[in-house]
Amino acid sequence: xxxxxxxxxxxxxxxxxxxxxxxxxxxxxxxxxxxxxxxxxxxxxxxxxxxxxxxxxxxxxxxxxxxxxxxxxxxxxxxxxxxxxxxxxxxxxxxxxxxxxxxxxxxxxxxxxxxxxxxxxxxxxxxxxxxxxxxxxxxxxxxxxxxxxxxxxxxxxxxxxxxxxxxxxxxxxxxxxxxxxxxxxxxxxxxxxxxxxxxxxxxxxxxxxxxxxxxxxxxxxxxxxxxxxxxxxxxxxxxxxxxxxxxxxxxxxxxxxxxxxxxxxxxxxxxxxxxxxxxxxxxxxxxxxxxxxxxxxxxxxxxxxxxxxxxxxxxxxxxxxxxxxxxxxxxxxxxxxxxxxxxxxxxxxxxxxxxxxxxxxxxxxxxxxxxxxxxxxxxxxxxxxxxxxxxxxxxxxxxxxxxxxxxxxxxxxxxxxxxxxxxxxxxxxxxxxxxxxxxxxxxxxxxxxxxxxxxxxxxxxxxxxxxxxxxxxxxxxxxxxxxxxxxxxxxxxxxxxxxxxxxxxxxxxxxxxxxxxxxxxxxxxxxxxxxxxxxxxxxxxxxxxxxxxxxxxxxxxxxxxxxxxxxxxxxxxxxxxxxxxxxxxxxxxxxxxxxxxxxxxxxxxxxxxxxxxxxxxxxxxxxxxxxxxxxxxxxxxxxxxxxxxxxxxxxxxxxxxxxxxxxxxxxxxxxxxxxxxxxxxxxxxxxxxxxxxxxxxxxxxxxxxxxxxxxxxxxxxxxxxxxxxxxxxxxxxxxxxxxxxxxxxxxxxxxxxxxxxxxxxxxxxxxxxxxxxxxxxxxxxxxxxxxxxxxxxxxxxxxxxx
Amino acid sequence: xxxxxxxxxxxxxxxxxxxxxxxxxxxxxxxxxxxxxxxxxxxxxxxxxxxxxxxxxxxxxxxxxxxxxxxxxxxxxxxxxxxxxxxxxxxxxxxxxxxxxxxxxxxxxxxxxxxxxxxxxxxxxxxxxxxxxxx
Numbered sequence: 001x002x003x004x005x006x007x008x009x010x011x012x013x014x015x016x017x018x019x020x021x022x023x024x025x026x027x028x029x030x031x032x033x034x035x036x037x038x039x040x041x042x043x044x045x046x047x048x049x050x051x052x053x054x055x056x057x058x059x060x061x062x063x064x065x066x067x068x069x070x071x072x073x074x075x076x077x078x079x080x081x082x083x084x085x086x087x088x089x090x091x092x093x094x095x096x097x098x099x100x101x102x103x104x105x106x107x108x109x110x111x112x113x114x115x116x117x118x119x120x121x122x123x124x125x126x127x128x129x130x131x132x133x134x135x136x137x138x139x140x141x142x143x144x145x146x147x148x149x150x151x152x153x154x155x156x157x158x159x160x161x162x163x164x165x166x167x168x169x170x171x172x173x174x175x176x177x178x179x180x181x182x183x184x185x186x187x188x189x190x191x192x193x194x195x196x197x198x199x200x201x202x203x204x205x206x207x208x209x210x211x212x213x214x215x216x217x218x219x220x221x222x223x224x225x226x227x228x229x230x231x232x233x234x235x236x237x238x239x240x241x242x243x244x245x246x247x248x249x250x251x252x253x254x255x256x257x258x259x260x261x262x263x264x265x266x267x268x269x270x271x272x273x274x275x276x277x278x279x280x281x282x283x284x285x286x287x288x289x290x291x292x293x294x295x296x297x298x299x300x301x302x303x304x305x306x307x308x309x310x311x312x313x314x315x316x317x318x319x320x321x322x323x324x325x326x327x328x329x330x331x332x333x334x335x336x337x338x339x340x341x342x343x344x345x346x347x348x349x350x351x352x353x354x355x356x357x358x359x360x361x362x363x364x365x366x367x368x369x370x371x372x373x374x375x376x377x378x379x380x381x382x383x384x385x386x387x388x389x390x391x392x393x394x395x396x397x398x399x400x401x402x403x404x405x406x407x408x409x410x411x412x413x414x415x416x417x418x419x420x421x422x423x424x425x426x427x428x429x430x431x432x433x434x435x436x437x438x439x440x441x442x443x444x445x446x447x448x449x450x451x452x453x454x455x456x457x458x459x460x461x462x463x464x465x466x467x468x469x470x471x472x473x474x475x476x477x478x479x480x481x482x483x484x485x486x487x488x489x490x491x492x493x494x495x496x497x498x499x500x501x502x503x504x505x506x507x508x509x510x511x512x513x514x515x516x517x518x519x520x521x522x523x524x525x526x527x528x529x530x531x532x533x534x535x536x537x538x539x540x541x542x543x544x545x546x547x548x549x550x551x552x553x554x555x556x557x558x559x560x561x562x563x564x565x566x567x568x569x570x571x572x573x574x575x576x577x578x579x580x581x582x583x584x585x586x587x588x589x590x591x592x593x594x595x596x597x598x599x600x601x602x603x604x605x606x607x608x609x610x611x612x613x614x615x616x617x618x619x620x621x622x623x624x625x626x627x628x629x630x631x632x633x634x635x636x637x638x639x640x641x642x643x644x645x646x647x648x649x650x651x652x653x654x655x656x657x658x659x660x661x662x663x664x665x666x667x668x669x670x671x672x673x674x675x676x677x678x679x680x681x682x683x684x685x686x687x688x689x690x691x692x693x694x695x696x697x698x699x700x701x702x703x704x705x706x707x708x709x710x711x712x713x714x715x716x717x718x719x720x721x722x723x724x725x726x727x728x729x730x731x732x733x734x735x736x737x738x739x740x741x742x743x744x745x746x747x748x749x750x751x752x753x754x755x756x757x758x759x760x761x762x763x764x765x766x767x768x769x770x771x772x773x774x775x776x777x778x779x780x781x782x783x784x785x786x787x788x789x790x791x792x793x794x795x796x797x798x799x800x801x802x
Numbered sequence: 803x804x805x806x807x808x809x810x811x812x813x814x815x816x817x818x819x820x821x822x823x824x825x826x827x828x829x830x831x832x833x834x835x836x837x838x839x840x841x842x843x844x845x846x847x848x849x850x851x852x853x854x855x856x857x858x859x860x861x862x863x864x865x866x867x868x869x870x871x872x873x874x875x876x877x878x879x880x881x882x883x884x885x886x887x888x889x890x891x892x893x894x895x896x897x898x899x900x901x902x903x904x905x906x907x908x909x910x911x912x913x914x915x916x917x918x919x920x921x922x923x924x925x926x927x928x929x930x931x932x933x934x935x936x937x
Contacts, residue, residue, distance in 0.1 A: 075814045109812055113825040122822035124901050135898040194815075200922035232928075237811040262806055263836070263879050264872045276874055279806045280929035357808070360927045364919040394815065459923045489816020491885040494914035494925045497861050500888070515818040518885035518909065521896035531898065536819075779920045788929040789917040790858055792804050792876065 070097065070625060071554040072544050073111040074170060074537045077392035078102060078219060078241045079546030079649075080111050081628065084538070084557040091115050091538070091558050099628035101220060101636055101648050102546065108240035117514075118538035118558060124516050124531055125562035133526040140532075140563065140573070147530055148577035150508050151482055158478035159440040160187035161452060164463055167193040167405040168487025168567075169394035172542030172554065173613075174600035175567040176396065176403040179486070180411055181428070182571050185580045187438030189416060189457030190480070193405040196460045197492060198356060198393050201364030203401060206388060207413070208778065209372040210381070210771035211683025212611065214398060216668040217351065217387030218548035218651070223634040224385030225249045227343055227350030228257045231282065231371070232357020236266035239391050239547075243267070249385075255350075256343050260285060261357060273340055280788035281330040282358055286370040287318045287785070288326030288334075292341035293377060294318055300379025306700035307682060308376045309693065310774030310782070317782050329785060329796060344378060349386035356393065362802070366783035373773040373783070381771070382669035382680070384635075392547040395537070399545035402611060402652070403604070407457035412610040414747070416454050423748045426739075427607035429586055440477055452476060460488075464495060467502040482508040486567070487534065491518045500524075512570060533564040540566035542597045543621050550636070550649025550664070553621045569594045605658065609755065610747050612653020615662045624649055636666050647678060655759055656752045662759075669771075674704035675759050684712045684767025690776065697768045705762035713767035714758045716749075717742035727757045803841065805855070805932040807880045807910045817883030821903035833887070833907025834866045836879040837934060842869040845935060852937040854890075855880070857930065859915045863908035864890040864937060878932060880910035888912065 066085050073080040081097025094115045098105040127143040128135045138146075154162050165183040167176065183191040195203070203213030222228065222245045235242045247270065249255040259271035268274045277285050293299055294315055304311045323334025344350050352375050358367045372388060380386035392398050403411045414420035425432040439453040455475060458466045466480040483506055490499060503509060503523035511519045512532045520531055537544070541556040560566065565573075572593050575581040581590075587603050589596040598618040605614050623643060624631075630638045631648040638646050650664035655675070665678045673679030679702040689695055696710025712718070716736050719725040728736070732753025736744045746754040746765040755765035774781045787793060787800045812830045813820040820826045835855055837847070847853055849869040855878065856862040864887070865880070873879050886893050886906030894902050910927075917926030 075820075109826060109829065110814055110820060113823050116823045116825060117819050120822055122901055122903060124898065128898055196923070197925050197927075201919050201924045204922045234808055238809040240811055262804075262874065262877055263808065265808070266811075279804050279877065357928055360924060361929060362917045362919055362924075362926045364924045365921040461918060461923050461925045489818055489885070491816045491909035491911055492882065494911045494927050495859075495916060496888075496909055496912040497859075513818070515822055515903070516897055516901045517818045518816060520898070521886060521893040522888065789926060790915055790929070790931045792931060 066092075069555045069557045071538055071557055072395065072552050073107075073114055074117065074395045075110045075114070076239045077394060077397060077547035078239050079395070079544070079550065079552055080107060080241055081552070082111065082114055084115070086557060089558060091119055097628065101628060101631045101633045103241050104244070104633065106241050106244055111241070114538065118536045119561065123514055123561060123564070124533040126533060127563065128531045130525060130527055130529040135531070140565070143530060143532060144573050144577050147508070147510055148574065152578070154481045154507065158481055159476065160438065161190050161440055161457070161476040162478050162481040163188065163190070164458065164466065164480050164483050165191040166460055166463070166483065166485050166488045167191060167400065169194040169198075169397035169400045170487045170537065171396060171400055171405070171567055172537060172540070172544055172597075173396065173399040173403060173551070173604070174542040174597050175571070176400040176405050177411055177604045178568050178571050178595065178600060180403050180405050181584060182575060184410070184424075184435070185438065185575065185584050186578065187440070189407050189452065189455065190466075191405060191457060192407045192460035193400050194394060194460070194488065194492065195397050195401040196406065197360065198397060199359050199390065199401070201359045201361070202354075202368045202390050205365045205368030206372060206390070208775045209369055209773065210669060211685050211766065212668060214549055214668070215388070215390045215392065215547050216381065217384070217389050218550070218636060218666060219245045219389075220548075220634055220636055221384055221387065221667060222246055222249050222351055222389065223252065225349065225351040226253055226255050226385060227347035228255055228353065229260075229344060229350055230258065230267060230353040231260040232359070233353050233355030233391060234261070234265040234267045234357075235353070235355070235391055236270065238355065238393065242391060243270070246270070256347060258340055258343065273336070273343065275332055275336060275340065277330040277332050278793075280361060280363070280791070281785065282361070282367040283363065283370045283783050284321060284326055284329040284785040285332060286374050287321035288323070288330060288332070289337050289341045289344075290318045290374060290377060291321045291323070291326065292338045293345060296341070296345070298341070298345035299377045303379035304377065306698050307770050309690070309695055309770040309772040311373075311377065313782050314373050314377070314773050317784070329800070348378060349380050349383045350378065351385060351387055351389050352380070353389045353391060355391050362789050363786045365778060366780055366786065369773070369775065370783040372771070376771055376773060382667065382671055384667060384670070387667065390547070396544045398547055398549065399543070402545065402608075402613065407459050411604065412608040412613065414610060416456065418454065419748070421453060424607060426750060427603070430583060434583075442475060442477070461493065464499050464502040467505050468498065481506060482510070484510045484512065485517065485519045486512040489517055490522060496522070512567075514564065532570065533562060534570065535560045535564045535566045539564065543601060543616070543618070545652075546649065549651035550647075551616050551621050552649050553618070553625045566594070568597065568600070606750065609749070609752065612655050612662075612665070614752060615654035615656055615658050615660060615664070616650045616652070617658035620650060620658055637663075645677070655765065656756050660752070660756055671700060671702045673702065674762055675702050675764050676704075676762070679703060681764050681768040682771045683764075684710070684769035686769070686772060688712050695769050695772070697770055701768055702762065702764065705768075707763055707768070710768045710770070711763065714746040714754050714763070714765050715742065716744040716754060719754060719757060722761075724757050724761055727760060728753045732756070803837075803932055803934065804877045805857070805880065805913060805930045806877060806928050807882045807914065810881045810883060813881075813883035815883065816885060818885065818903060820883065821905040824904055827904035831905055832866045833884040834868045834881070835934065836868045836870050836873045838871060838873050838875045838877065839869050840875045841878075841934070842867060847934070847936055853934050854937055855913050856933050856935070857913045857915055861912050862889055863913050865908050878934060880913065882910040882927070885909045
């Protein structure tokens, strides 16, 4: 815990046995290392960790033998470049990436010590199994065979849905994509990952407001902000390097920083205005601030008229949140909220940052949509310095979400409909009937058989119930009988005592991770647990997506330590054991059981049209990584050279094929640029009208658009109507015809022709619509305050039912 | 009291990697609960005392008290990266030899309770209830 050290003394008792010995006296760094048996080499490492740009003089003589490799930190989602020094295959030194426009030579404590993550001695070293309460070392072949046989047996007796594939936000993009494809081939949607319990409410809330569920701007773009509003986030601790960008705006633009949090965090310590409110009252707080905005007519009326649907309904709800009621529910006085409203109104564009404090609630989807409504009311969307800057938590939680290591969708948020499966089967070159045959089916209430292929699987937050619940209450033939924890910390999930019971009931538990994790020790099992050592991302290579949607390429720094293997190799081994490796990897070269990563990137480039993961070929991402110095540190745009005009990491959507050369989209929904140069509008995702009202944009469109108004998403039929189909090449036309003729939608056109032509005419392939603050498909179309399930204010439950 | 949770700069996620990293482990050695001096004084709890945090669903965790005005009266905060202790029991001996993290501690999520978002089934880990008493 945070304590001030006096003369290097950490006071307070120390609970763990290994520190215990040293703890009786005092613990300073050396004593700590002695106690842990790490004194040898400690000083050398300490020297390497001192963040300095100065090459030590003695390094000159041995410079020839030092190789420099670039990777990306594996902790939070900021995406800091790690520059590794390798000698004779050993990672000997580490520097922060000075050329990286993202971290600009900075690291936090975690980033500065990642060398230890890869080379650490506490790694899980060999495949092991728990036998009679003891861990026994085994070979990879034996492990895959034993686990595989048990899984195949479970599959035969209980169906494919009785094995749960729990993936990771630490996979690279390629591994995440393969993992998602892998459990599709196994025949289940029972797969998910950490994002469910991080930002799922953001992805759902935000995507249902304006189209895409991701951070709209970037860390760097905050340099343009005139005000910074942070709620339920503590970037000073959770994303330390991002705070550099916040503080730049604070110093350079004199931008006020507003921090709303129940706890006075280290971030709050930087705030001009700290708003302490009761946990779980986010919607009430936001509506309470907006009450002042509407009361004083500070909203951006023209922006709302052109680009927002449903704001009148929000206004009606906000009217209820006068200062007295807001204070009764949130505990914040009206005078402070009036000040906050005024600051945000007078300092536009302002950015809006939120994290887990807003999302991890029973009312999470209402919170995230209230935040969106706030930014839309002020006209802060689609502009440099504005935006919903949603900081994500893990190094590739954005990528793993985009590739839908989730229980409710195929990669690229295509969903689980028959059309979605057809699309991916085309990309994979797979026989759709064979895929169908891999899945179980259930008899519906109407007596008809329904394939589980098209039904959502169990989300990770409920896997416990998948084991413990009566199987008659479940939408699958049998309970979960085997769990695979692949890069997942079980202690990130609530209800751990019930989790322990669930773990004990399983037939089989498999943990695949560089470290044993809490999964290895939580339950009282004595048998049927396997630990398989995975590599860290520093021992393999591939792409990773930072929170701002930029892709970066990691080089392999060192060979895998001990017996560890990279995730994609382990996936291949299981696919081989289950007999579908040749099908699953038909487009991917494999050597010694290791799939060729660049082939995987190219395969997903061919299918991820929805969100524009199509233009980022491995070659382009690598070129950006090698030329980090050419990118502007605020706009992220390359200034001169071969990459001139492109945005760092080709932030998605990077439309079309790599050959089309789209520069990436640095700010979502920014109409001040042509789509071909990274501009956009809000996505037409919810139809063209609702209850007789127009949902398309009115008089707002990206610069250079030949359609000077809103329009729906593109299809082949629409191209023909516009008379633009003549711009298609013969090859594109043939590919489109093959999918569904005139009905072919831009998302399933594997040639990319429809979007190429739309963009050529200045249009966004996904249409041009209004954002909606009223989501009529959700339980609360207009976000409402609802008391937490376990509330300290029972007096409010009658007015604001849970 | 209201129970909430959050991150620390030294650790990440479930903390297995970072608590196995000596450079980071040294900086955060104990799982703790932050509580306001008003609440601590009322329960005769001093900074650094071991306390039980008990929840409405019957779980309890044994952690060190951090008495601070960082949290308001009636609010307790838990950092969530710890693991390897369960309801006062140290599970270190159950790790494979040589692969136990340097720092273990109670998991905040042992104390967090049932509750899910209606649309996405997001869990509730920022707002629950607890009582705190001295060990």
